[in-house]
Amino acid sequence: xxxxxxxxxxxxxxxxxxxxxxxxxxxxxxxxxxxxxxxxxxxxxxxxxxxxxxxxxxxxxxxxxxxxxxxxxxxxxxxxxxxxxxxxxxxxxxxxxxxxxxxxxxxxxxxxxxxxxxxxxxxxxxxxxxxxxxxxxxxxxxxxxxxxxxxxxxxxx
Amino acid sequence: xxxxxxxxxxxxxxxxxxxxxxxxxxxxxxxxxxxxxxxxxxxxxxxxxxxxxxxxxxxxxxxxxxxxxxxxxxxxxxxxxxxxxxxxxxxxxxxxxxxxxxxxxxxxxxxxxxxxxxxxxxxxxxxxxxxxxxxxxxxxxxxxxxxxxxxxxxxxxxxx
Numbered sequence: 001x002x003x004x005x006x007x008x009x010x011x012x013x014x015x016x017x018x019x020x021x022x023x024x025x026x027x028x029x030x031x032x033x034x035x036x037x038x039x040x041x042x043x044x045x046x047x048x049x050x051x052x053x054x055x056x057x058x059x060x061x062x063x064x065x066x067x068x069x070x071x072x073x074x075x076x077x078x079x080x081x082x083x084x085x086x087x088x089x090x091x092x093x094x095x096x097x098x099x100x101x102x103x104x105x106x107x108x109x110x111x112x113x114x115x116x117x118x119x120x121x122x123x124x125x126x127x128x129x130x131x132x133x134x135x136x137x138x139x140x141x142x143x144x145x146x147x148x149x150x151x152x153x154x155x156x157x
Numbered sequence: 158x159x160x161x162x163x164x165x166x167x168x169x170x171x172x173x174x175x176x177x178x179x180x181x182x183x184x185x186x187x188x189x190x191x192x193x194x195x196x197x198x199x200x201x202x203x204x205x206x207x208x209x210x211x212x213x214x215x216x217x218x219x220x221x222x223x224x225x226x227x228x229x230x231x232x233x234x235x236x237x238x239x240x241x242x243x244x245x246x247x248x249x250x251x252x253x254x255x256x257x258x259x260x261x262x263x264x265x266x267x268x269x270x271x272x273x274x275x276x277x278x279x280x281x282x283x284x285x286x287x288x289x290x291x292x293x294x295x296x297x298x299x300x301x302x303x304x305x306x307x308x309x310x311x312x313x314x315x316x317x
Binding site: 036037038039040042052053054058060061062063065066067069070073077078082083084085086087088089090091092093096143146 | 185188189190191192194204205206212213214217218219221222225245246247248249250251252253254255256259304309
């Protein structure tokens with residue numbers, strides 16, 4: 001039986017849009033992530049960031065990806081019959097994400113097709129975009145996710 | 158000196174290995190990717206993965222962690238030998254991230270980097286775009302993750 005309130009493959013037709021954010025990006029979060037994964041001066045030191053090409057204390061691009069992942073989870077993924085992702089086609093870090101920025105955006109479904117190799121699973125191609133408080137795009141990314149097809153009423157789950 | 162020797166083009170550089178503990182997997186995922194197969198060892202057993210496994214972003218960001226460690230070691234070595242190290246700038250992005258196999262709690266993953274090519278950046282004299290491939294393998298030698306990256310780099314001026 002399908003679970004109520006759970007999004008299945010059939011609910012993710014091309015053109016479907018899910019909002020992302022808002023997410024306030026704090027200096028503490030930027031520094032904490034970077035100390036663990038990307039300890040370059042412009043990600044851990046405000047003065048070094050201001051003196052860099054990025055123009056301020058800037059989030060690691062990997063941190064921006066992780067923040068996007070959390071926005072996806074909160075918007076739709078935790079209520080989707082999702083089975084993980086095989087990868088990401090591309091991530092473009094178009095502008096720096098700086099301390100104090102507020103990120104918003106959306107995920108748009110580009111394509112949805114049944115898996116040839118795995119019965120009951122569909123592959124949904126997603127296009128994500130994040131923008132800052134000035135409306136500037138900071139991240140573009142395309143990635144496929146695996147989503148279960150809706151079980152038939154009364155059928156074997 | 159040439160582009161090939163400066164950038165070690167085509168040479169696989171071992172970046173060392175990293176053990177993914179259940180605690181670290183759950184900590185990362187609670188913050189960034191709280192899907193049940195990344196945060197709940199019991200619930201994960203009933204998923205397609207069959208057990209608690211790291212968020213793909215955790216696996217990928219750990220490449221960056223070890224890559225930065227490697228670069229810092231190279232910079233320190235160059236400075237101790239009186240050479241001027243290259244300067245690194247930001248990255249415009251990554252492509253073709255592939256999470257081939259789940260990374261389970263307790264897995265030890267070995268990371269590597271291969272520089273593929275470099276081209277001068279017309280908009281920033283002295284700077285080049287360095288194209289890099291990233292890979293991660295488990296102890297059995299299976300590839301678990303790969304992606305293609307790019308980073309801005311400035312080599313020292315001749316005579317430095």
